[in-house]
Amino acid sequence: MKKNIYTVFILFLSVQFAIAQRAPRLSSPDVSSDNSVTFRYYAPNSKNVLLSTEILKEPIALTKDDKGVWTVTLSKVKPDIYPYSFIVDGVETDDPNNTYLFANERFKRSVVDVPGNKPLIHSLKNVPHGKISYRFYNSKTLNKTRRVLVYTPPGFNMQESKKYPVLYLIHGGSDTEETWTKVGKANLIADNLIAEGKAKSMIIVMPYGNVRPAPMPDFTKDIINDIIPFIESNYPVYNDSEHRAIAGFSVGGGQTLNIGFTNTDKFAYISSYAPYTATEEFAKNFTNWNPDAKKVNEQLKLFTISVGKDDFLYKSVQANISMFKSKNIEIETLIVPGGHTWMNCKLYLTNTLQQLFK
Amino acid sequence: MKKNIYTVFILFLSVQFAIAQRAPRLSSPDVSSDNSVTFRYYAPNSKNVLLSTEILKEPIALTKDDKGVWTVTLSKVKPDIYPYSFIVDGVETDDPNNTYLFANERFKRSVVDVPGNKPLIHSLKNVPHGKISYRFYNSKTLNKTRRVLVYTPPGFNMQESKKYPVLYLIHGGSDTEETWTKVGKANLIADNLIAEGKAKSMIIVMPYGNVRPAPMPDFTKDIINDIIPFIESNYPVYNDSEHRAIAGFSVGGGQTLNIGFTNTDKFAYISSYAPYTATEEFAKNFTNWNPDAKKVNEQLKLFTISVGKDDFLYKSVQANISMFKSKNIEIETLIVPGGHTWMNCKLYLTNTLQQLFK
Numbered sequence: 001m002k003k004n005i006y007t008v009f010i011l012f013l014s015v016q017f018a019i020a021q022r023a024p025r026l027s028s029p030d031v032s033s034d035n036s037v038t039f040r041y042y043a044p045n046s047k048n049v050l051l052s053t054e055i056l057k058e059p060i061a062l063t064k065d066d067k068g069v070w071t072v073t074l075s076k077v078k079p080d081i082y083p084y085s086f087i088v089d090g091v092e093t094d095d096p097n098n099t100y101l102f103a104n105e106r107f108k109r110s111v112v113d114v115p116g117n118k119p120l121i122h123s124l125k126n127v128p129h130g131k132i133s134y135r136f137y138n139s140k141t142l143n144k145t146r147r148v149l150v151y152t153p154p155g156f157n158m159q160e161s162k163k164y165p166v167l168y169l170i171h172g173g174s175d176t177e178e179t180w181t182k183v184g185k186a187n188l189i190a191d192n193l194i195a196e197g198k199a200k201s202m203i204i205v206m207p208y209g210n211v212r213p214a215p216m217p218d219f220t221k222d223i224i225n226d227i228i229p230f231i232e233s234n235y236p237v238y239n240d241s242e243h244r245a246i247a248g249f250s251v252g253g254g255q256t257l258n259i260g261f262t263n264t265d266k267f268a269y270i271s272s273y274a275p276y277t278a279t280e281e282f283a284k285n286f287t288n289w290n291p292d293a294k295k296v297n298e299q300l301k302l303f304t305i306s307v308g309k310d311d312f313l314y315k316s317v318q319a320n321i322s323m324f325k326s327k328n329i330e331i332e333t334l335i336v337p338g339g340h341t342w343m344n345c346k347l348y349l350t351n352t353l354q355q356l357f358k
Numbered sequence: 359m360k361k362n363i364y365t366v367f368i369l370f371l372s373v374q375f376a377i378a379q380r381a382p383r384l385s386s387p388d389v390s391s392d393n394s395v396t397f398r399y400y401a402p403n404s405k406n407v408l409l410s411t412e413i414l415k416e417p418i419a420l421t422k423d424d425k426g427v428w429t430v431t432l433s434k435v436k437p438d439i440y441p442y443s444f445i446v447d448g449v450e451t452d453d454p455n456n457t458y459l460f461a462n463e464r465f466k467r468s469v470v471d472v473p474g475n476k477p478l479i480h481s482l483k484n485v486p487h488g489k490i491s492y493r494f495y496n497s498k499t500l501n502k503t504r505r506v507l508v509y510t511p512p513g514f515n516m517q518e519s520k521k522y523p524v525l526y527l528i529h530g531g532s533d534t535e536e537t538w539t540k541v542g543k544a545n546l547i548a549d550n551l552i553a554e555g556k557a558k559s560m561i562i563v564m565p566y567g568n569v570r571p572a573p574m575p576d577f578t579k580d581i582i583n584d585i586i587p588f589i590e591s592n593y594p595v596y597n598d599s600e601h602r603a604i605a606g607f608s609v610g611g612g613q614t615l616n617i618g619f620t621n622t623d624k625f626a627y628i629s630s631y632a633p634y635t636a637t638e639e640f641a642k643n644f645t646n647w648n649p650d651a652k653k654v655n656e657q658l659k660l661f662t663i664s665v666g667k668d669d670f671l672y673k674s675v676q677a678n679i680s681m682f683k684s685k686n687i688e689i690e691t692l693i694v695p696g697g698h699t700w701m702n703c704k705l706y707l708t709n710t711l712q713q714l715f716k
Contacts, residue, residue, distance in 0.1 A: 045447050089403050093451060096466045105457045106383070124503055134490040145482055158516045176457070
């Protein structure tokens with residue numbers, strides 16, 4: 001009965017928006033308790049529909065039934081959170097039946113959560129939860145009001161006398177300030193590690209790193225001259241390098257290296273995940289770099305680079321690791337299976353959070 | 359040069375994600391300073407592409423060029439924020455070139471912001487900004503951890519002795535807890551009205567109202583027994599009815615009437631926007647309703663119903679208004695042009711915020 005009432009309402013809306021042509025609602029993605037996942041897409045007139053997903057290395061074809069619904073089922077999927085999209089006659093699209101969208105400025109992709117039978121480190125568990133604040137700050141560098149997300153840990157009180165360390169955590173190129181929480185689950189990973197006593201209670205600042213068409217160095221200035229002062233004047237945080245960390249993925253991993261190594265007096269922890277470094281800023285900072293390695297190694301409590309063996313940047317990242325080693329910079333590496341993915345990002349962050357501020 | 363480097367990176371990613379077929383990046387929507395808006399969609403193999411937008415009452419056809427790009431330009435668009443979608447051979451889709459998506463669980467729509475030449479009440483202005491906290495609370499009613507957004511006004515301090523009034527603000531059916539901020543700009547409207555001295559400093563709680571397949575009355579219980587206690591034990595707020603307001607749009611407008619009028623001892627302000635009331639809960643609460651009008655009118659400091667003349671629920675809303683009047687309940691109505699839209703929602707909220715807690 002209730003269902004019928006809602007059906008009438010949906011029909012009303014369909015007329016209202018003049019979309020009598022709306023596609024039928026399908027169950028997609030359909031995650032089963034045996035970790036199989038079925039993807040469905042309605043396209044009666046299309047000739048070819050592929051599923052592109054980080055579950056598989058290559059796109060896989062869907063099969064059309066006589067009602068125009070294309071389907072594919074993947075079995076025994078390893079529990080994790082995966083981005084995916086459909087490629088419909090050559091055009092990439094997200095899944096119209098899935099609310100969970102990848103936060104990104106270029107890719108239109110959906111996300112499927114395969115929870116598995118036991119909680120993962122990024123699962124929503126019955127532990128104390130921190131909160132994510134969506135805030136604005138004035139960037140004098142970029143001459144505009146910009147967005148920033150601030151995770152404060154469970155039990156955090158703005159006015160308390162206790163002070164917190166801060167991790168500045170940067171998304172990948174074309175991602176947004178929401179990608180680390182919405183896809184990377186940084187807040188839940190922190191909640192869970194703090195509850196288990198494995199990570200220190202800390203604040204995590206997630207800025208919006210895309211400053212195009214302005215050049216990348218402007219983001220370095222924005223972090224140093226605008227974001228850090230904003231955080232340090234608005235939150236009870238330490239303001240010395242030993243209580244500041246910087247980390248980031250992909251383009252954000254390259255930004256992490258640029259920002260960190262031009263400011264080793266400000267960050268004692270630098271963690272770069274699958275860094276993309278083919279940029280003018282990186283070339284300027286590191287091509288003829290001649291660091292005082294002893295001093296830098298004393299300033300840094302931790303410098304890590306993480307990458308997956310199947311990452312398309314793997315060789316480039318290995319070259320970066322070799323470069324730092326050749327300059328006698330102490331570096332810890334985390335080389336794992338997998339590609340340039342947000343599944344790996346969660347793994348890298350889980351590792352980093354347990355290393356910081358100890 | 360910088361652009362070329364990024365192009366290489368994007369090419370890398372294209373190979374990585376095996377989407378050499380990705381559609382070309384288009385500028386869409388393209389908002390000009392004369393308030394014309396151009397929409398573009400790439401679909402070389404499609405036969406018919408329509409634009410469905412709340413700018414126009416009916417869908418409008420796009421025209422295809424020889425490269426497969428479909429285009430339409432609307433001129434002299436009234437500055438506002440508008441949801442829209444493309445209908446491609448009968449299938450509704452969002453705009454793959456637009457990051458700004460409508461937060462909704464059923465409709466896949468994009469959003470275009472036509473800012474105009476002078477700031478609007480929902481514009482990001484250079485005023486003090488509140489923040490939006492993304493939080494979790496435990497719902498005993500629904501036996502799960504649920505999401506809730508909490509807007510705290512500029513200058514808010516968790517530990518201060520000052521207490522705040524609270525507005526509980528509910529989204530429409532199939533919207534999410536993010537729709538009031540991401541599409542309705544509730545936070546910016548509050549920031550601006552508070553800065554102008556037109557609204558009281560207040561906390562705005564935006565719950566997730568969809569409790570399907572559970573029946574709607576469960577959401578009433580969730581608000582009363584779980585969300586209000588969560589807010590009142592975690593924020594410095596008043597806990598009497600004269601400092602509590604409830605408002606909502608569409609299905610949320612119906613929920614507002616149900617929650618408000620079954621709890622007039624708890625909410626002195628009830629504001630319902632284009633309420634959808636064809637529900638069992640509404641029938642149960644109001645069909646044979648026999649209120650003590652004098653008592654209810656004393657309890658309520660304000661009861662408003664707002665609706666647009668072109669709203670598909672207009673007649674139903676007028677019937678509701680008549681029903682309340684026939685029971686001698688004092689009611690203020692706001693009847694304006696426009697339909698069942700989020701442009702009107704911003705208007706209704708702007709009106710309400712200036713009326714609350716005075």
